[in-house]
Amino acid sequence: MASPFTQKVYALARRIPKGNVATYGQLAALAGNPRAARAVGMAMRTNPDIPKTPCHRVVASDGSLTGYSAGHGISTKRKMLMDEGVSFKGQKADLAKSLWNGK
C-alpha cells in the first residue's frame, strides 16, 4: 500500500469485470480526480500484485496498450486481454465493445 489514492485505484481496477477494459482517465474520475490519469498510471506501475490487481484491463483513452511491467510488456498485456474476451483492433482494444461502463 503506497497511499490512499493508489489504494483506491487498485480497488477500482479489481472491480473491472473480466472481458472489459477501462481507461486511466476513467479510473481517475472514479477515484475522485478526473485529471489524475497520470497518477493512476503511476499506481499501476507500482502495482504490487498482478493477479490481485488486473492492471492489464487498464488502457489509454483511445484503447492503446501502454506500459505494463510484467511479462513481455505490451505483448503479454494484449494477449491477456484477448484471452479474457476483449475485442481488439490491431494493437488497440475495441473500446466501443469492451469499455467498462463503470459499475
Add this chain to the structure above:
DNA sequence: ATTTTGACTTAAG
C-alpha cells in the same frame, strides 16, 4: 520543502 518524473489526455502543426 522543492524538483523530477511518468503505464495520461487533449490540442495543435
Add this chain to the structure above:
DNA sequence: GCTTAAGCCAAAA
C-alpha cells in the same frame, strides 16, 4: 498518422 506542447496529479528522489 505522427510529433510537439501544455496541463494536471501523485509518488519518488
